[in-house]
Amino acid sequence: MVQYNFKKITVVPNGKQFIDIILSRTQRQTPTVVHKGYKINRLRQFYMRKVKYTQTNFHEKLSTIIEEFPRLEQIHPFYGDLLHVLYNKDHYKLALGQVNTARNLISKIAKDYVKLLKYGDSLYRCKCLKVAALGRMCTVVKRITPSLAYLEQIRQHMARLPSIDPNTRTVLICGYPNVGKSSFMNKVTRADVDVQPYAFTTKSLFVGHTDYEYLRYQVIDTPGILDRPFEDRNIIEMCSITALAHLRAAVLFFLDISGSCGYTIAQQAALFHSIKSLFMNKPLVIVCNKTDLMPMENISEEDRKLVEEMKAEAMKTAMGASEEQVLLTMSTLTEEGVMSVKNAACSRLLDQRVEAKMKSKKINDHLNKFHVAMPKPRDNIERLPCIPQAILDARAKEATEMEKRKTEKDLEEENGGAGVYSASLRKHYILKHDEWKDDIMPEILDGHNVADFIDPDILLRLEELEREEELRLAEVAEDEIETDGEELSVEQKNQLAAIRKKKACLIREHRLKKTVAQNRSTVPRKFDKDKKYTTKRMGRELSALGLDPSSAVDRARSKSRGRKRDRSEDRGNDAMDVDDEEQANKKQRVRSKSRSMSISRSMSRPPAHEVVPGDGFKDSTQKKAALKIGNTSHKKRDKNARKGEADRTIPTLRPKHLFSGKRGKGKTDRR
Amino acid sequence: MAQGDYMDEHKKKYGRRFDHDERERKKKARDVHKHSKMAQKSIGIKGKMIAKKNYSEKALMKRTLKMHEESLSRRKADENVDEGALPAYLIDREKTSRAKVLSNTIKQKRKEKAGKWEVPLPKVRPVAEEEMFRVIRSGKRKTKQWKRMVTKATFVGPGFTRKPPKYERFIRPSGLRFTKAHVTHPELKCTFCLEIIGIKKNPNGPMYTSLGVMTRGTIIEVNVSELGLVTPSGKVVWGKYAQVTNNPELDGCINAVLLV
Numbered sequence: 038m039v040q041y042n043f044k045k046i047t048v049v050p051n052g053k054q055f056i057d058i059i060l061s062r063t064q065r066q067t068p069t070v071v072h073k074g075y076k077i078n079r080l081r082q083f084y085m086r087k088v089k090y091t092q093t094n095f096h097e098k099l100s101t102i103i104e105e106f107p108r109l110e111q112i113h114p115f116y117g118d119l120l121h122v123l124y125n126k127d128h129y130k131l132a133l134g135q136v137n138t139a140r141n142l143i144s145k146i147a148k149d150y151v152k153l154l155k156y157g158d159s160l161y162r163c164k165c166l167k168v169a170a171l172g173r174m175c176t177v178v179k180r181i182t183p184s185l186a187y188l189e190q191i192r193q194h195m196a197r198l199p200s201i202d203p204n205t206r207t208v209l210i211c212g213y214p215n216v217g218k219s220s221f222m223n224k225v226t227r228a229d230v231d232v233q234p235y236a237f238t239t240k241s242l243f244v245g246h247t248d249y250e251y252l253r254y255q256v257i258d259t260p261g262i263l264d265r266p267f268e269d270r271n272i273i274e275m276c277s278i279t280a281l282a283h284l285r286a287a288v289l290f291f292l293d294i295s296g297s298c299g300y301t302i303a304q305q306a307a308l309f310h311s312i313k314s315l316f317m318n319k320p321l322v323i324v325c326n327k328t329d330l331m332p333m334e335n336i337s338e339e340d341r342k343l344v345e346e347m348k349a350e351a352m353k354t355a356m357g358a359s360e361e362q363v364l365l366t367m368s369t370l371t372e373e374g375v376m377s378v379k380n381a382a383c384s385r386l387l388d389q390r391v392e393a394k395m396k397s398k399k400i401n402d403h404l405n406k407f408h409v410a411m412p413k414p415r416d417n418i419e420r421l422p423c424i425p426q427a428i429l430d431a432r433a434k435e436a437t438e439m440e441k442r443k444t445e446k447d448l449e450e451e452n453g454g455a456g457v458y459s460a461s462l463r464k465h466y467i468l469k470h471d472e473w474k475d476d477i478m479p480e481i482l483d484g485h486n487v488a489d490f491i492d493p494d495i496l497l498r499l500e501e502l503e504r505e506e507e508l509r510l511a512e513v514a515e516d517e518i519e520t521d522g523e524e525l526s527v528e529q530k531n532q533l534a535a536i537r538k539k540k541a542c543l544i545r546e547h548r549l550k551k552t553v554a555q556n557r558s559t560v561p562r563k564f565d566k567d568k569k570y571t572t573k574r575m576g577r578e579l580s581a582l583g584l585d586p587s588s589a590v591d592r593a594r595s596k597s598r599g600r601k602r603d604r605s606e607d608r609g610n611d612a613m614d615v616d617d618e619e620q621a622n623k624k625q626r627v628r629s630k631s632r633s634m635s636i637s638r639s640m641s642r643p644p645a646h647e648v649v650p651g652d653g654f655k656d657s658t659q660k661k662a663a664l665k666i667g668n669t670s671h672k673k674r675d676k677n678a679r680k681g682e683a684d685r686t687i688p689t690l691r692p693k694h695l696f697s698g699k700r701g702k703g704k705t706d707r708r
Numbered sequence: 709m710a711q712g713d714y715m716d717e718h719k720k721k722y723g724r725r726f727d728h729d730e731r732e733r734k735k736k737a738r739d740v741h742k743h744s745k746m747a748q749k750s751i752g753i754k755g756k757m758i759a760k761k762n763y764s765e766k767a768l769m770k771r772t773l774k775m776h777e778e779s780l781s782r783r784k785a786d787e788n789v790d791e792g793a794l795p796a797y798l799i800d801r802e803k804t805s806r807a808k809v810l811s812n813t814i815k816q817k818r819k820e821k822a823g824k825w826e827v828p829l830p831k832v833r834p835v836a837e838e839e840m841f842r843v844i845r846s847g848k849r850k851t852k853q854w855k856r857m858v859t860k861a862t863f864v865g866p867g868f869t870r871k872p873p874k875y876e877r878f879i880r881p882s883g884l885r886f887t888k889a890h891v892t893h894p895e896l897k898c899t900f901c902l903e904i905i906g907i908k909k910n911p912n913g914p915m916y917t918s919l920g921v922m923t924r925g926t927i928i929e930v931n932v933s934e935l936g937l938v939t940p941s942g943k944v945v946w947g948k949y950a951q952v953t954n955n956p957e958l959d960g961c962i963n964a965v966l967l968v
Binding site: 057060061064065149150152153155156158161162165166169170196197198199228229230240241242243244 | 710711712713717753754757842859881883884955957958959960961
């Protein structure tokens with residue numbers, strides 16, 4: 038099902054904007070940096086891309102315009118004719134045709150210039166060609182500026198057209214100007230059509246919707262039609278004619294029988310006969326309006342004859358409708374007969390549509406799907422539904438209750454409305470006696486805060502708490518007694534106190550030490566400002582504890598930094614010290630020159646430069662040879678700065694000096 | 709008022725807000741500042757566009773102002789100088805005058821014989837051979853360099869077939885061949901897209917003329933039968949000369965001025 042919604046057409050920019058949009062897009066979305074030194078292929082490609090990109094953008098934009106505007110042949114003939122009446126088909130087609138031509142021209146230009154760019158041999162030439170290409174494309178668009186402006190105007194107008202669905206149930210109102218078509222429309226639907234006491238207030242089609250028997254009907258109000266030749270009719274009238282010609286709707290032909298519209302009944306009848314052909318195969322209702330000014334009975338004999346004639350004409354296409362449904366009277370002012378007119382039109386339309394559907398071939402596909410069973414009555418006994426008495430009673434009771442219950446809103450309405458009535462908040466208090474509800478509750482009573490006594494057993498609770506506290510206090514006291522202990526003597530008590538004091542003191546000191554000296558055993562001088570930590574003191578303290586301090590003192594001495602020069606040969610007897618000394622001496626011995634030149638003291642130890650056979654060698658020459666072979670074997674490796682045989686590292690894979698600059702006539706590894 | 713005109717409808721029903729005109733006025737007054745701020749802030753292509761628009765507006769304004777000023781102010785009218793008046797220092801010179809006035813057709817003929825015309829572009833920049841031709845390397849090893857490709861726009865006749873590659877010294881690539889030119893008639897001041905018949909002369913040399921190369925200043929012959937020009941004797945002219953006024957290889961089209 039095609040939706041006739043012209044609101045979705047995209048905006049058509051005017052020529053200048055169009056060019057700006059496209060060119061700035063090219064500028065933004067293609068690369069912008071190019072240099073003379075680039076390869077010619079790259080330069081050509083750079084500019085070709087610009088030309089092609091611009092062309093595709095133009096193509097895209099122009100294509101959307103062409104595709105989104107409806108083709109007049111392809112839409113419903115009602116809309117096709119309406120658009121023709123409003124905008125002139127030729128002009129419309131011409132504009133779209135121009136857009137199409139522009140699109141083709143631009144494509145051709147792009148093709149030509151891309152071809153020329155392939156022969157571009159410098160940046161300057163490529164750039165000139167690009168400029169020329171874009172310029173020519175823009176010129177093409179500039180030429181169709183008037184068409185674009187026209188299309189934009191049409192787009193805006195089309196978006197504001199009422200959305201009429203040409204295939205749905207439709208009621209069409211037509212007649213001379215100023216006969217009360219729009220007033221009827223306003224009565225029947227919610228469309229807010231302007232009503233004024235002069236002709237041609239309604240200048241275009243108006244749509245409203247109304248309901249009849251749970252179905253929605255589309256009501257279309259048309260501008261008035263004058264009785265004159267088809268060619269003389271203006272655009273406003275042509276709108277109505279288009280609607281009449283193409284919509285399969287129930288037609289309401291309005292007659293002003295009072296003649297207050299400025300046209301006599303004879304003139305209106307003439308119009309009826311001249312557009313008679315448009316009512317073919319449509320349910321037609323003739324509505325005599327403005328009966329409040331002139332009742333139907335009062336019209337003259339000739340006029341009555343004319344009306345009868347029209348009625349007879351309408352009856353020809355009535356398709357079995359009664360006379361009451363063909364000629365109706367009403368007054369939109371007094372709303373007399375308005376509903377009957379609507380009902381007559383809707384029901385006749387529905388009948389006609391159902392009949393048409395029944396005649397169509399498609400109906401068989403649906404008819405065989407459903408079957409409504411209508412059982413035959415057995416006898417004449419009427420069988421009513423049986424409802425127990427109890428349920429009936431309950432229902433009745435419920436109903437009365439529902440009625441009885443008064444809401445706050447009802448009370449408010451009764452007692453003077455909003456602002457006057459103030460709702461009582463105490464109404465629903467749950468108290469022992471109802472009369473207490475309105476009592477005033479004091480905040481302070483006999484010097485006590487009333488709120489404190491809201492809890493009735495508050496005193497009891499307090500007592501409980503106090504009792505518990507007492508119990509706990511007693512427990513704590515008992516514990517203390519236990520630890521103190523009666524069995525210790527006075528002396529012991531003193532000792533215990535001393536121990537505890539000492540302990541606390543030690544812990545404190547330890548902590549101090551830990552934070553200050555980071556738990557180092559020796560205290561640096563700078564932390565021992567008042568020279569407290571001396572070996573002498575240590576000795577004294579240790580001896581006070583009943584220990585021999587000598588070894589501890591010695592150890593402390595050895596740990597401290599040694600004096601600058603040894604004064605005596607034998608410094609202490611510690612094993613470690615001896616070991617140290619020997620090592621130092623050995624070093625000295627090896628290094629000293631005189632010693633190396635002299636004859637070795639011990640024959641068991643050869644001089645440094647001599648090779649002693651061993652390790653399975655026969656003599657020193659053999660070992661020397663072996664050593665030499667060993668040395669030469671890793672000589673190359675050493676030169677290449679390898680760690681070992683397995684070291685195959687390449688320090689720089691691409692040394693800079695071998696990969697920069699031009700390669701001249703020389704070799705690969707020389708620059 | 710159509711049904712969809714919500715704005716109109718609202719205006720009709722409820723009117724405008726009470727300070728509508730005031731707001732409009734203020735908005736309009738503020739617009740200039742807003743625009744200026746925008747112009748100062750924007751950079752790049754947008755900035756260029758704004759600057760160009762502003763400049764053109766300003767120039768137009770200045771021109772109109774000047775026009776108004778001119779129409780208002782009075783100034784002394786220039787005295788008309790007679791045709792052929794001579795300055796005082798030349799008055800005594802003798803003048804040669806042709807005894808017989810040559811007819812127009814004879815003049816034309818003489819000109820044609822001499823091969824000289826008064827052309828709109830009397831002098832052109834010489835084009836070097838390196839610029840005109842590109843060397844094409846040929847041979848299996850691409851070592852031979854006797855082939856040339858023309859890099860300018862060319863014209864080749866409709867019945868042209870290329871020589872076999874062995875003998876083809878100059879290649880005129882088909883992408884650079886042109887058959888039509890935009891020719892301006894200097895008196896009618898309008899331009900026509902006409903077919904090229906041939907190259908009369910290329911100012912850079914006879915070789916280029918024979919090759920059909922079209923550079924700036926080249927005289928070409930165009931088919932003017934569409935224009936409907938008639939000789940004094942009543943014959944329809946169909947070929948006429950025109951001079952190329954642009955660089956076809958840069959613009960991708962040939963613009964020319966008809967020589968009349």
